[in-house]
Amino acid sequence: MNAPDWTPEEWTAAAAVGTFFVALVALIVAVVQTEIARRVRRDQARPAIHVELQLSEGAFHGVDLVVRNLGPTVGTDVRLAFDPPLVSSIDQDAAGRRISDLAFLAEGIPSLAPGGEIRTLFDALTARRTEGLPERYRVTVSCRDARGKRQPALTYVLDMGAFYGLRATQRRTVHDVAVALRSIDKRLRTWTVRGRLGVWAQNDSDRMRAELGGMNLTALDQLNVGMHPRQAEIEALLGREPPPLRGLTAGVRSVFAWLRRRR
Structure with a gap:
């Protein structure tokens, strides 16, 4: 039978068959894609x-x-x-x-x-x-x-x-940080005053007043005037001139006391 000789009913039937096959192929593709997507989701959701x-x-x-x-x-x-x-x-x-x-x-x-x-x-x-x-x-x-x-x-x-045979590289990690912190903690534990850590901050002038406030400038200090690079500043901080001569022994004692404070 030639195509031009088909009746309208035959053309309708052929179109229906073609539509069926197209729908069948689309259904198969959809099922395959759905299964692939399901497997991907399952694989992505499983523990690894x-x-x-x-x-x-x-x-x-x-x-x-x-x-x-x-x-x-x-x-x-x-x-x-x-x-x-x-x-x-x-x-x-x-x-x-x-x-x-x-x-x-x-x-x-x-x-x-x-x-x-x-x-x-x-x-x-x-x-x-x-x-x-x-x-x-x-x-x-x-x-x-x-x-x-x-x-x-x-x-x-x-x-x-x-x-085996890897070339050595130096890489600092959290482990090295922990080791360094333990070392710092160990060192800080030795800096104690009556069982507690004492820390204070002072500017330079306050520090010198704390060191020299209770010390008398004696005869030995007068003999060394001009030799100490900060002698003028020391005298200004004390707010007075060096006291009169009180003996070499008292001067040596004061110098040693000053040196102990400087440690």
């Missing part, structure tokens, strides 16, 4: 538990094991599985425990909030290589979301070898 090794800020040549949640939602029932089993050259601490005995490694983490972090000293670079311990681990992380739904497992490779 990340495990890595970092150079320690508090221990020389130390490496920290760090577990953090980089996702926007809380992660629950976080479990870490290491292959080979985790060992450290600093195992057997004062309590006789190994690093694998730590609660968050042995029993898991009940919950880890968004941005939350758990960190522990893992090992010392030099000691680990000396003892010939494994330098590479594969860690598998499993967890649940806030509704208790099991999330896809994530696998990371931890490589201690990446830290």
Whole structure:
């Protein structure tokens, strides 16, 4: 049948079929886009538990094991599985425990909030290589979301070898600030008067009056007139001329008293 020979009813039926197929394709595209958007939202909303090794800020040549949640939602029932089993050259601490005995490694983490972090000293670079311990681990992380739904497992490779041979850099961190503050606090504790810190402020004139107000200028002072670079200022601050000669012994005593005040 040729197209020009179609009846109006046939043209209407063909148009309806074409509309149906266009609507079907649009529906399929909409469903696919909706599913993609749903998956993106689900992936963006799920917890993202990340495990890595970092150079320690508090221990020389130390490496920290760090577990953090980089996702926007809380992660629950976080479990870490290491292959080979985790060992450290600093195992057997004062309590006789190994690093694998730590609660968050042995029993898991009940919950880890968004941005939350758990960190522990893992090992010392030099000691680990000396003892010939494994330098590479594969860690598998499993967890649940806030509704208790099991999330896809994530696998990371931890490589201690990446830290060997690094060129030294000097980087000040909050740890250095804390050390400096402790040093300042220790020094301030030694600056005490009867158990309390005494601090006062004076201008130069007030300081000289405090030092010289109760001191008599004696014969030795008169002999040294013009030798002290601030003699004229001293006499002006006292508001009087040097007193008469009172003996060399009294002058030496006054000079020593003045020197003690100057310390």
